[in-house]
Amino acid sequence: MYVLNRFLPFGNFEFFGRKELAIFLLSLAVIIMTWAIFQFLRAKTTTNPINLTKTSSLVTNGIFKYTRNPMYLGMLLILLAFGLKLGNAFNTLLAAGFVYFMNHFQIEKEEKALTELFDKEYTMYCKATRRWF
Structure with missing residues (x-):
């Protein structure tokens, strides 16, 4: 995000309360x-x-009643906060890339392992609680 903000000559934004x-x-993020x-x-x-x-x-x-992945949600919030601090709209694309990466390369593996460990209990939990928020 820092490199994108530093070298991309456009995409900067400002708004009240940023x-x-x-x-x-x-x-x-820290609380979660x-x-x-x-x-x-x-x-x-x-x-x-x-x-x-x-x-x-x-x-x-x-x-965990509200999100199955609060630590990853916290990491996403940190990325969004840093992107807001930098003030470059293209940083949201990097945050979206983080969500894609985590879903496909980390969370899916965790979900498979937890399904094997906790079977129906985890399946019921997944139906009741969303992955991110």
Whole structure:
């Protein structure tokens, strides 16, 4: 985002409250991610998205009642906040690329592993709770 903002000669924007919105999104991201990590730690399960074999329980309450991927949602909010701070409209394309990448190369693998581990419980959770928000 920084490189795109620095070297792309167009796409800059400004609006009233842009910086405040960026601060709000960043604050929201920190709250969401902290809440999610706290819930994982309380459930005594792994926060490592790479080694899902250490997953010991399915967390479906708290922030996970509203999003199946609060940490990735937090990362997206951080990207959006940074894009707003920089003020270049093309940074939204990079945020959209992040969502695409996460959906296809990380979340789908996690969902497959969690379905194998928790079967019907996870399937029911997926039907009740959206992937992002």
